[in-house]
Amino acid sequence: MSQTLALPRALELPGGGRLPRVGAVDAVALEARAAELAKRSIKRESKIFGLELAIRMMDLTTLEGADTPGKVRALSVKAMQPDPADPSVPAVAAVCVYPSQVAVARRTLRGSAVKVASVATAFPSGQASLDVKLADVRAAVEAGADEIDMVIDRGAFLSGRIGQVFEEVVAVKEACGDAHLKVILETGELGTYDAVRKASLVAIAGGADFIKTSTGKVTPAATLPVTLCMLEVIRDVHDETGLVIGMKPAGGIRTAKQAIQYLCVLHETLGIEWMTPDLFRFGASSLLNDVLLQLRKQRTGIYRSPDEFTLD
Amino acid sequence: MGAVERSREALPARGAWEYASSIEGRDIVSLEERYGLFIGGRQVTPRSRSWFTTFSPSTEEPLAEVAQAGAKDVALAVDAAREAFVPWSAWRPAERAKVLFRIARILQERARELAVAESLDGGKPIKESRDVDLPLAAAHFFYYAGWADKLEYAFPGRRPRPLGVAAQIVPWNFPLLMLAWKIAPALACGNTVVLKPAETTPLTALLFADVCRQAEVPPGVVNILTGDGSTGAHLVRNEGIAKVAFTGSTEVGKAIQRELAGRDIPLTLELGGKAANIVFDDSALDQAVEGIVNGIYFNQGHVCCAGSRLLVQESIHDQLVRKLKRRMATLRVGDPLDKNTDVGAINSKAQLDRITELVQSGTEEGAEIYQPPCRLPEKGWWFAPTVFTNVAQSHRIAQEEIFGPVLSVLTFRTPDEAVEKANNTMYGLSAGVWTEKGSRILWMADRLRAGVVWGNTFNRFDPASPFGGYKESGFGREGGRHGLEAYLRFE
Numbered sequence: 089m090s091q092t093l094a095l096p097r098a099l100e101l102p103g104g105g106r107l108p109r110v111g112a113v114d115a116v117a118l119e120a121r122a123a124e125l126a127k128r129s130i131k132r133e134s135k136i137f138g139l140e141l142a143i144r145m146m147d148l149t150t151l152e153g154a155d156t157p158g159k160v161r162a163l164s165v166k167a168m169q170p171d172p173a174d175p176s177v178p179a180v181a182a183v184c185v186y187p188s189q190v191a192v193a194r195r196t197l198r199g200s201a202v203k204v205a206s207v208a209t210a211f212p213s214g215q216a217s218l219d220v221k222l223a224d225v226r227a228a229v230e231a232g233a234d235e236i237d238m239v240i241d242r243g244a245f246l247s248g249r250i251g252q253v254f255e256e257v258v259a260v261k262e263a264c265g266d267a268h269l270k271v272i273l274e275t276g277e278l279g280t281y282d283a284v285r286k287a288s289l290v291a292i293a294g295g296a297d298f299i300k301t302s303t304g305k306v307t308p309a310a311t312l313p314v315t316l317c318m319l320e321v322i323r324d325v326h327d328e329t330g331l332v333i334g335m336k337p338a339g340g341i342r343t344a345k346q347a348i349q350y351l352c353v354l355h356e357t358l359g360i361e362w363m364t365p366d367l368f369r370f371g372a373s374s375l376l377n378d379v380l381l382q383l384r385k386q387r388t389g390i391y392r393s394p395d396e397f398t399l400d
Numbered sequence: 401m402g403a404v405e406r407s408r409e410a411l412p413a414r415g416a417w418e419y420a421s422s423i424e425g426r427d428i429v430s431l432e433e434r435y436g437l438f439i440g441g442r443q444v445t446p447r448s449r450s451w452f453t454t455f456s457p458s459t460e461e462p463l464a465e466v467a468q469a470g471a472k473d474v475a476l477a478v479d480a481a482r483e484a485f486v487p488w489s490a491w492r493p494a495e496r497a498k499v500l501f502r503i504a505r506i507l508q509e510r511a512r513e514l515a516v517a518e519s520l521d522g523g524k525p526i527k528e529s530r531d532v533d534l535p536l537a538a539a540h541f542f543y544y545a546g547w548a549d550k551l552e553y554a555f556p557g558r559r560p561r562p563l564g565v566a567a568q569i570v571p572w573n574f575p576l577l578m579l580a581w582k583i584a585p586a587l588a589c590g591n592t593v594v595l596k597p598a599e600t601t602p603l604t605a606l607l608f609a610d611v612c613r614q615a616e617v618p619p620g621v622v623n624i625l626t627g628d629g630s631t632g633a634h635l636v637r638n639e640g641i642a643k644v645a646f647t648g649s650t651e652v653g654k655a656i657q658r659e660l661a662g663r664d665i666p667l668t669l670e671l672g673g674k675a676a677n678i679v680f681d682d683s684a685l686d687q688a689v690e691g692i693v694n695g696i697y698f699n700q701g702h703v704c705c706a707g708s709r710l711l712v713q714e715s716i717h718d719q720l721v722r723k724l725k726r727r728m729a730t731l732r733v734g735d736p737l738d739k740n741t742d743v744g745a746i747n748s749k750a751q752l753d754r755i756t757e758l759v760q761s762g763t764e765e766g767a768e769i770y771q772p773p774c775r776l777p778e779k780g781w782w783f784a785p786t787v788f789t790n791v792a793q794s795h796r797i798a799q800e801e802i803f804g805p806v807l808s809v810l811t812f813r814t815p816d817e818a819v820e821k822a823n824n825t826m827y828g829l830s831a832g833v834w835t836e837k838g839s840r841i842l843w844m845a846d847r848l849r850a851g852v853v854w855g856n857t858f859n860r861f862d863p864a865s866p867f868g869g870y871k872e873s874g875f876g877r878e879g880g881r882h883g884l885e886a887y888l889r890f891e
Contacts (some may be wrong), residue, residue: 112836114856117687127527129422129739137417320686327722355417356730363417 110289111324113281113317122312128352132386135348139383140178142347142375143170145365147205147336149184149373150400151212151304160189162400164196171380171397174387180376181365182235186211187228194232205270206233209260212274212303214239218256225263236260237270237336237371239303242277245287253287257294270298270336270369275314276306284314288321298334304371309339312353319357326358335362338371344382347375419732422739424526428513431603434465437473437626438609440480441619447472452628454602457523458736458745458780466602469625474594474634477623481565481592482640484620489562489590493549500545500588502615507538507580510611514604518576519736521603523745523781524699526737536861537580540879543863544584547884551589554881559891562590563666564642566887567635569656570605571648572598572747573702573803578647579605581878583622584863589887591643594623596635598648600748602626633659641665643887647704650801650827650872668876668886670704670868672801673829675850676822677707677858678812681716683834687856689723692807695832695858697731697743697785701805702751704873705830707858709798711818714811721789721809728785729772743805746781755783755804762788762797767808793824801827815840819847828870832858851877 130138148167150159164183171177182203183193193204206228210216216224225236238260244252261269271291275284288299299318302309315337322333337350347370354368362368377397385391434451436443448470453462469477488496507514514537515529524533551560566586570578575597586593597605605624612622625631629652636644636659646656647670660667677695679688695707712720736744746752763769767788776782783804791798791808798808812818822831831850833841841855851868854860861867866882868874876886 112682112684114684114687114836117684117690117857121687121690127531127739128419130419131422132420134418134420351417360416 110286113285113320115281118281118317119313122316122353125316125353125356126312126349128349130348130352136383136386138348138351139344139379139386141351141363142344142370142379143180143383144178145369146180146376147182147184147338147369147371148180148376149304149338149371151184151186151207155186155189157189157192159400160185160192161196164193164202166376166398166400167202168197168200170376171384173396174384177380177383181369184237184371187224187231187233190228190231190233203234204232205235205237206231207237207239207303209238209256211237211239212305214241215243218259221256222259222263225260229263229265229267233267235268235270236264237272237300239272239274240287240291242274245278245283245290250286250290254290254294257291257296261295268297269295270300270334271296272300272303272338273318274303274306275301276308281314281317284317285321288318289325292321292325292331292333296333298336298369300336300338300371302337302339302371304339307340310337310341310371312349315350316353316357319354323358332367334367334369336369336371341370341372342374342378344375344379347379419740421735423735424516424519424737424739426516426520426737429517429520431464431517435467435602435606435626437467437469437477438606438612438622438624439473439477440484440623441613441617443609446470447476452599454521454600456520456780457600457747458777460779463521463603466606466626469596469627469631469634471634473625474631474638477594477625478565478567478635478638478640480620481594481623484618485562485564485592488592488618488621491590493551493590496587496590497545497548499615499617500541500548500584503611503617504538504541504545506611506614507534507541511535511538514576514607516737517603517607519744522572522575522601523736523747525741525744526739527741528699533574533577536863537577540577540580540584540863544588544883547585547881548588551884551888554884555888555890560589560884560888561891563887563889564591565640566591566593566643566645567638567641568593568595569632569635569644569646569648570595570597572601573699573704575601576604576608579608581647581883582645585878585883586643586645586887587621589884591887592621592623594625594635594641596625596627596632599628636660644668645876645886646670653874666886668868668878669874670876670878671872671874672803672827673704673706673869673873674709674799674801674825674827675705675707675830675832676709676711676818676848677832678711678818678822678834678844679713679716679720680815680833680835680837680840681713682836683856684836685716685720685723688834689720689727691832691834691856691858692724693727693731696807697728697805698859700743700746700783702747702803703859705852705859705867706803707830707832708802708807709822710807710809711812711821712809713818714813717809717811721787724787725770725772728770728787731772731774731785733774733782733784734777743785746783746804749781751803752781752783755802755806758797758800758802758804759786759806762791762795762806762808765792765795765797767791767795767797793821799825815844819844823847823849826872829873830854
């Protein structure tokens with residue numbers, strides 16, 4: 089029978105909307121649907137549209153221990169003009185870095201429309217006290233982050249402390265101030281699509297602007313079925329409450345072909361209204377160059393050498 | 401600051417993402433202008449001296465002329481099959497298996513060609529003929545190839561023997577796949593066959609004749625007679641046959657059974673259906689919607705086991721119907737050869753007329769119709785995906801097989817009521833149950849009078865799984881070990 093999500097408090101969403109029932113996900117049928125959508129054959133002008141959109145939706149990411157100001161500056165320059173040989177290629181949506189690199193990215197991107205996104209809350213594990221997580225968030229926001237990508241506490245979620253997960257999201261949302269909050273579920277650690285569905289609802293109830301699949305540090309990261317599962321939650325939330333929530337698959341999306349498959353899943357699940365960088369992002373580091381290569385191929389009919397595209 | 405506020409405001413319209421056409425090339429199929437009959441391993445001119453044209457239902461263009469087999473042609477084909485039966489049934493079973501394996505491999509090698517031909521002649525979307533019809537047809541030959549030398553183990557202690565010449569008549573909804581369902585077990589058991597494809601979809605059967613040649617099937621073991629219902633009637637009346645297997649309408653099935661009365665000829669009938677797809681309120685709703693769509697819009701609803709009655713628990717009716725209608729709006733109806741097409745053309749003008757008539761009766765009887773906005777091509781035979789809500793059990797659209805993309809939605813309150821309503825039909829081919837509760841699926845499966853009960857899925861086929869009906873959906877089973885029994889006698 090239908091269950092309602094049992095949370096300790098603050099469940100009522102602004103405006104009095106109510107959450108959809110948690111509901112269930114059938115793994116076999118979900119994966120079959122994702123596989124079916126992955127077979128869409130996107131050609132010519134529809135492919136160019138998809139590739140350009142994928143660039144505009146990209147959170148160009150570097151999250152390495154070895155990140156330096158030099159690396160982040162280079163990435164930020166690339167973010168503003170991904171293909172110097174073709175100025176018609178749009179800028180990406182955001183650059184995504186660790187909190188310590190936010191200031192560098194902010195300076196480099198000043199004056200451009202490219203946002204600065206920062207991971208926070210003891211990324212990637214989320215295994216720290218709430219105070220530490222909130223300090224992490226505030227530091228990133230103060231350094232100039234427009235967007236915060238937090239991780240949920242999977243330890244709490246998997247041990248059944250759902251209320252704690254919810255309260256952390258609420259607290260982080262508050263610490264974000266005007267910054268826009270993406271909540272990473274780390275779906276690769278949640279085990280089932282039912283858990284992904286439940287975690288998505290908790291994140292949205294807590295105040296997420298976006299829900300995001302993965303940190304990129306755990307395998308599997310983003311997959312088409314898990315993205316479809318989360319998009320279906322977003323659709324149910326919109327149906328029931330009118331809330332408009334965004335989606336960010338991240339990790340493991342390396343090819344233009346994959347990006348187009350994600351766009352087809354998005355298109356046929358939430359419709360054209362969601363096909364905007366305001367509501368859908370790709371978290372990726374190596375995807376951009378393949379999209380640039382394919383875009384050049386679509387426009388000129390010729391595959392260029394990968395060496396013609398800058399590393400970062 | 402943030403790119404988007406959490407807002408409830410209406411989202412701005414952003415135009416559309418039109419998918420550019422992505423047409424599967426048809427050059428891979430080379431059709432002859434005119435096809436004879438395949439008798440005794442050769443293409444022969446029909447004694448009837450009569451031909452008819454097969455059309456593409458999506459464009460109404462003539463594709464080829466095919467022979468109209470008459471009484472003499474039928475007699476010749478049965479004679480050829482009888483002559484071939486003597487040596488073929490004495491072949492070492494492992495050698496017969498090799499022939500079937502070769503057919504399976506060639507079907508895989510020529511899959512693209514056969515898929516394009518199937519979509520051209522029948523109107524089904526290329527993604528279905530490519531991803532469903534062809535892989536399953538090959539799988540059936542692989543599966544029964546494996547049984548050919550193991551029949552003693554399938555029926556321990558019963559000494560299985562082949563019957564003789566099997567007369568096989570297949571429908572137009574899955575032309576090549578139904579051919580495979582018929583021919584593979586018959587040959588594996590050591591029979592020879594005379595097969596009649598449907599009048600509107602003869603092409604893949606004729607191409608299969610060439611597959612037989614390539615696979616070195618001995619002459620006369622497989623014979624293919626094209627023609628209309630009269631050809632089928634001659635075949636069933638022929639004195640030389642030892643078995644009749646028919647898939648098609650209940651009406652013709654009954655006529656065949658009358659024809660065979662008093663003759664010692666085993667018969668299998670796989671006829672119509674009016675399957676219930678039953679959705680409980682605890683089910684995974686979005687996946688249930690996929691199953692409903694697959695259940696009724698797959699192959700334009702030209703599926704005998706289609707889930708044409710949706711029984712939905714009343715508490716989730718509105719939510720489910722809203723999800724279903726939204727999903728229907730994403731169905732892409734059009735050119736069967738476009739790789740992005742979800743729903744193709746209606747197989748024939750006659751079928752389109754029947755669907756149109758029944759849909760009209762639904763509206764007249766007071767059910768509420770919904771069709772998503774979609775542009776149907778001007779040429780060819782088309783019908784938009786349709787759902788009826790507020791349907792009563794007594795409406796014609798809840799009783800009669802429509803065999804088109806038309807779904808009737810009814811509600812129930814309790815599992816008992818779901819079972820009663822599901823069984824309240826003259827048919828009994830298939831049913832679907834959607835619930836997260838495993839014990840309820842088993843409880844339902846025990847009570848549903850249907851040959852196949854799918855749990856949290858629909859229209860799933862596998863050569864290892866027997867398929868067949870209850871009541872007016874026919875008798876006998878095809879597929880699996882059960883499917884062998886129909887082509888054997890026991891000493």
